[in-house]
Amino acid sequence: MKSTILNFKKNNVNNLTKKVFQIVFLFLVTFSTQAQDKKAKELLDQVTAKVKSYDNIVIDFKYTLNNAKENINQDSKGNVTIKGNQFVLNFMGVTKIFDGQKTYTIVPEDEEISISRVNEKDDNAITPSKMLTFFNSGYKYTMDIVQNVKGRKIQYIKLNPTSAKDQRKEILLGIDVQTKHIYNLIEMGKNGTKTTLTVNSFKTNQPLSKNQFTFVQSKYPNYYINKLD
16 A cells, blocks of 8 residues: 555656646747637747746745546645756656656665656656757647736646647646746546646745755665666
8 A cells, every 4th residue: 555655656746747837837948820819829839938047946836736537636735846958846746856867765764765867859858958848839829818816917828738648638828927927727627637736936046055056865774775777
């Protein structure tokens, strides 16, 4: 049972990592104007310019998973620090560190650390640079509704996958019109599952330790080290 729960957590951390980078690095790509909404592209371009100006980004977020049919309603919180092609993600009690070459997954509950070298050609690889091209193709996007959230004007852009094999029905990306920062990302699955990642805090150009993205094995003397490659 314990191993099942831990595997569940690891899988959720992997999925959540992808969603976090979808939010941040969606705006570092160049969007094609073909068959797309020009107003949506203009807003995306504005956010692109804003995000590219930052040296680093620190995000606190809330992750919600809902499926009424399966009676699933799960809330989790986490945070991620990103600089260049490095990141540290804390989610569901698990820490993932990517130093630019290797990923370190630290699970205190199991006193286990998994170490793997990342292959950028792997479709399942989770790195900032990999996410730079996530939305570059395979989606049509249009302007959607505007909502007032606690005095903030949130403009949504709808992204529809063009592949029939994609299990997501649609994606809604909420953008704060004033700050040009991401407010949330909502994914609607074809099976009725709805996942929402809401940014509670979006900080930039923070003073980071020089060892922020360095794995220090001596901090975990009793942990089992699992080298995957």
